[in-house]
Structures are given as structure tokens and as C-alpha cells.
Amino acid sequence: MSRIGKKPVSLPSGVSASVSGQSIEVKGPKGTRSFKATDDVTLTVEDNVVKITPRGKSKRARQQWGMSRTMVANLVTGVSEGxxxxxxxxxxxxxxxxxxxxxxxxxxxxxxxxxxxxxxxxxxxxxxxxxxxxxxxxxxxxxxxxxxxxxxxxxxxxxxxxxxxxxxxxxxxxxxx
Structure with missing residues (x-):
């Protein structure tokens, strides 16, 4: 179980995220950034929170789970604070x-x-x-x-x-x- 991956990424005010397939685009006051996740994880946006969940229980899915969550958190931090x-x-x-x-x-x-x-x-x-x-x-x-x-x-x-x-x-x- 990924301790990092379990935490949802909250979107601060002024930041919006949209998911299309395996890619997520985050817009904020400083600009727009996007990230394309692997097929081992699922991205969902609900109530100003981005959740990442693994598909299956393989080792690769668990690795990508924590990494993808960190990448999305970095996108949110980058467009809001830099x-x-x-x-x-x-x-x-x-x-x-x-x-x-x-x-x-x-x-x-x-x-x-x-x-x-x-x-x-x-x-x-x-x-x-x-x-x-x-x-x-x-x-x-x-x-x-x-x-x-x-x-x-x-x-x-x-x-x-x-x-x-x-x-x-x-x-x-x-x-x-």
C-alpha cells in the first residue's frame, strides 16, 4: 500500500484540473501544466480533489501509484506557487x-x-x-x-x-x- 499514493491532492482556490483519459491538465494563476500517467493508474477529479488509484495489485502499478500522485502534486504546486x-x-x-x-x-x-x-x-x-x-x-x-x-x-x-x-x-x- 503506497502511503504517498493514498493521500488525495487537494486543489487550492484558483486552480482547476481536468482529466481526459490518462492525461491531466492543471490550470492556475501562474500557467498551465499537464501530465500523462501510465495505464497502471486511474486519475479522477471530484470536489476540488484529485485521486489516484492503482489498477490491479502488480508491483509496477504500486510504483506508478505513488509516483503519479507526486507528479500531480508538483503540477498543482507549480501553477499555484511556483x-x-x-x-x-x-x-x-x-x-x-x-x-x-x-x-x-x-x-x-x-x-x-x-x-x-x-x-x-x-x-x-x-x-x-x-x-x-x-x-x-x-x-x-x-x-x-x-x-x-x-x-x-x-x-x-x-x-x-x-x-x-x-x-x-x-x-x-x-x-x-
Missing amino acids: FKKELEINGVGYRAQMQGNTLRLNLGLSHDVDYLPPEGVTVTAPKQTEIVVEGIDEQLVGQVAANIRAWRKPEPYKGKGIKYKDEYIFRKEGKKK
Whole structure:
């Protein structure tokens, strides 16, 4: 029995969902998102609540049950509140700035890194040492944040690099004489 799958997904005010076959479309104030479930689960919408039930008792049906419920919950959260990842830049001379729609990063390389975010994701740099990635698609927001972080991952000796705001960097002691 899936503990996650048993919980119904409630729709907040201003959010509507419609099911057609195996696909669900969720509309909200921030936009519209859709998800196509596998044939192992059944999707139903009743009284501002989305319920997911498995078809049969196979292992695959139970796996898809919890996963489908999580995907629908992410759709609802995305169109109502949106997703946000915050990054911090540490290091002397390391900074970020927006130039139009492009994020320009100075990371101690021989050249500046220009990053153009994909459609549906907004990247802002409120300070020179902060980057905020926002959007309605959780997977895309996380992927953009990971792509930006990959240019200069934080190192364990001085902590220089790009890290998530809530990330802890395990620090190492340097060489001893």
C-alpha cells in the first residue's frame, strides 16, 4: 500500500484540473501544466480533489501509484506557487549579473560565462553573489540551477564556488608543515 499514493491532492482556490483519459491538465494563476500517467493508474477529479488509484495489485502499478500522485502534486504546486532555487556565489572576484535575458558569470575562468535560461524559467541576480531561479516546472528549475552550479562547484578547502543557499559544504583542513 503506497502511503504517498493514498493521500488525495487537494486543489487550492484558483486552480482547476481536468482529466481526459490518462492525461491531466492543471490550470492556475501562474500557467498551465499537464501530465500523462501510465495505464497502471486511474486519475479522477471530484470536489476540488484529485485521486489516484492503482489498477490491479502488480508491483509496477504500486510504483506508478505513488509516483503519479507526486507528479500531480508538483503540477498543482507549480501553477499555484511556483518553484524557486537560490544559489550563492563565494570567492574573491566571483560575481553574477543579468544582461538583458542572459546571466553573465565571472568565476575566475579566462572568460566570462554567459548562460541563457530556457523558456519557462526566469533567472535573476538580486545581488552580485546571489542567483535566483524560478519557474512552474520543478524538474526544469532544478536542472537550470544544477547547470549554473556545474560551472564552478564549491570546493572543500576554502568553500569557493557556486552552492545552493541551504547546502552545507564539508570543509577539509589544508596541508600541514
